[in-house]
Amino acid sequence: MLRLYDTIHGEVRDLVTRDPGRLSMYVCGPTVYDLPHLGHGRFTLVWDVARRWFTFRGLDVHFVSNITDIDDNIINRALREGTTESGVAQTYEDEWWAAMSLIGVARPDDVPHATQYVPEMVTLIESFLADDVAYVISDGVYFDTSRVSDYGLLAGQALDSLRAGARIEASEEKRSPLDFALWKFAKLGEPRWEAAFGAGRPGWHTECVVMSLGLLGNGFDLHCGGLDLKFPHHENERAQAVAAHRPFAQHWGHNGWVMVGDEKMSKSLGNFTSLTDLLARTDARAYRLLVIRSHYRSPIEVSPATIADAERALARLDSLARRFDLPALAGEMLVRQRDFDFTQQSEVLVHHVSELLDEDLNTPLAVAELFDAVSRANTLADQGKMTEARDLAVAVTVLFAALGLSVFSAVHASDDDDQLLVHARDQARSEGNWAEADRLRDELVTRGWIVEDSVEGTRIRRA
RNA sequence: GGCGGCGUGGCCGAGCGGUUAGGCAGGGGCCUGCAAAGCCCCGUACUCCGGUUCGAAUCCGGACGCCGCCUCCA
Numbered sequence A: 001m002l003r004l005y006d007t008i009h010g011e012v013r014d015l016v017t018r019d020p021g022r023l024s025m026y027v028c029g030p031t032v033y034d035l036p037h038l039g040h041g042r043f044t045l046v047w048d049v050a051r052r053w054f055t056f057r058g059l060d061v062h063f064v065s066n067i068t069d070i071d072d073n074i075i076n077r078a079l080r081e082g083t084t085e086s087g088v089a090q091t092y093e094d095e096w097w098a099a100m101s102l103i104g105v106a107r108p109d110d111v112p113h114a115t116q117y118v119p120e121m122v123t124l125i126e127s128f129l130a131d132d133v134a135y136v137i138s139d140g141v142y143f144d145t146s147r148v149s150d151y152g153l154l155a156g157q158a159l160d161s162l163r164a165g166a167r168i169e170a171s172e173e174k175r176s177p178l179d180f181a182l183w184k185f186a187k188l189g190e191p192r193w194e195a196a197f198g199a200g201r202p203g204w205h206t207e208c209v210v211m212s213l214g215l216l217g218n219g220f221d222l223h224c225g226g227l228d229l230k231f232p233h234h235e236n237e238r239a240q241a242v243a244a245h246r247p248f249a250q251h252w253g254h255n256g257w258v259m260v261g262d263e264k265m266s267k268s269l270g271n272f273t274s275l276t277d278l279l280a281r282t283d284a285r286a287y288r289l290l291v292i293r294s295h296y297r298s299p300i301e302v303s304p305a306t307i308a309d310a311e312r313a314l315a316r317l318d319s320l321a322r323r324f325d326l327p328a329l330a331g332e333m334l335v336r337q338r339d340f341d342f343t344q345q346s347e348v349l350v351h352h353v354s355e356l357l358d359e360d361l362n363t364p365l366a367v368a369e370l371f372d373a374v375s376r377a378n379t380l381a382d383q384g385k386m387t388e389a390r391d392l393a394v395a396v397t398v399l400f401a402a403l404g405l406s407v408f409s410a411v412h413a414s415d416d417d418d419q420l421l422v423h424a425r426d427q428a429r430s431e432g433n434w435a436e437a438d439r440l441r442d443e444l445v446t447r448g449w450i451v452e453d454s455v456e457g458t459r460i461r462r463a
Numbered sequence B: 001g002g003c004g005g006c007g008u009g010g011c012c013g014a015g016c017g018g019u020u021a022g023g024c025a026g027g028g029g030c031c032u033g034c035a036a037a038g039c040c041c042c043g044u045a046c047u048c049c050g051g052u053u054c055g056a057a058u059c060c061g062g063a064c065g066c067c068g069c070c071u072c073c074a
Helices: A038-056 A072-081 A085-103 A114-130 A159-165 A204-216 A227-243 A275-281 A284-292 A304-324 A344-358 A363-382 A386-402 A416-430 A434-446
Strands: A003-006 A011-014 A022-027 A060-065 A134-137 A140-143 A180-185 A200-202 A222-226 A251-255 A258-260 A449-454 A457-462
Touching: A003 A251, A022 A038, A022 A204, A038 A060, A038 A085, A038 A222, A038 A251, A038 A258, A038 A275, A038 A284, A038 A386, A060 A204, A072 A085, A085 A275, A085 A284, A114 A134, A114 A140, A114 A180, A114 A200, A114 A204, A114 A227, A140 A227, A180 A204, A180 A227, A200 A204, A204 A227, A222 A227, A227 A251, A275 A284, A284 A304, A284 A363, A304 A363, A304 A386, A344 A363, A344 A386, A363 A386, A416 A434, A416 A449, A416 A457, A434 A449
Parallel strands: A022 A060, A022 A222, A222 A251
Antiparallel strands: A003 A011, A134 A140, A140 A180, A180 A200, A449 A457
């Protein structure tokens, strides 16, 4: 049984699915008004890993993640740059998918865009107004949080204590500081959708509840996002579902922050690194390895040092693939356990790792187990037990692939001149002409290769 | 003010009462023509103070320090 920490209950619980064998999963996606940063990178990696693991274990996962393509930040950016909102959204959505592709995050099964769901949102807001769960003030339509008796469930706080701590908001018209905008009336020149209660645009919290329920239906299984969405975003989604008398997500997952030094990386602190920048100068797999080396609910430290550490660890995995000449797995492809035949020894490894990952996605322990298996595979190979060694190495790469980490021999295309040098070196070595062999190695190194000898002859890979 | 989390060896990072986490870096050795890759050995950590226990990094109490949420944020 797969188990996962649930935010509402505050404990690891069985991940019970609405339909046997099928998992419906919604992850709050980005608002596309800027380049993705490392925090986006982490949450997409964490839930991509979850999706992949659940899939590996045999679940038929329906994975939905939205794009918020209308929002104040988008409007502001369009104003500042003298372009259109849709232009801004398109630009940064393109950047988003480019980064996702580089980082190996598989495309969701459905990618709803907020602007495509406005009529459904209007209908929902109308029903709230009819039920007096929502009210209109000068700048928009607001949700009356006092109408949801268990408001604060996700935050683990009662309405009263939340209200006591709430800071003063700009609008004095709101019945409570906690009430949130369902709809913002359009000011002059702003994008607008017509509605009986006044032309405008939807609020963020309304978008996600409409899209998740719209695509996954009542009582879908799992709703995920970064820890900072727990409150108020997810709470407000939930409140709307409650007010609409629709069963909502049965299980909630939240991932931890990306830290810079001792501070959370965030837009408001301005201490963020764009994912796009990182990927331009680093093997994207290193970031995935860095992410899965710690638990998804823990904060992670991202710095040049921790990235470099992960890159070197990755090199160890790649050298295993190189040693056994293993094919690359993962990428867009989601691997499934049932598609592989494991030998008895490998089966033991798969079993151990599965136990760790099935229990709240304990990727750090799983990774430790896998690195341990790397050593064992190399030891077996050193002892000449190549068949056993290779079986274990294959299992390691399959399991990493199940986490979306593609392990491969990073041999990039070498041109004919390089190959001539390699052959010449093999020739020199077979003749015991060490001086010439060393000279040829130096030349290959100058050309940007790392040279390794093996029983099969000289092998080169990119430095 | 309310709620939650954290403090582990040079660094990252697990651990949920007793056993080697793992990675990276460092030292020694093996292998190798020399390297590289790989293998073996080594470090003996848990903020502090009490308590429970045969035994605590792990449970309880307290202190100190740090972080986050309650506002847009992944």
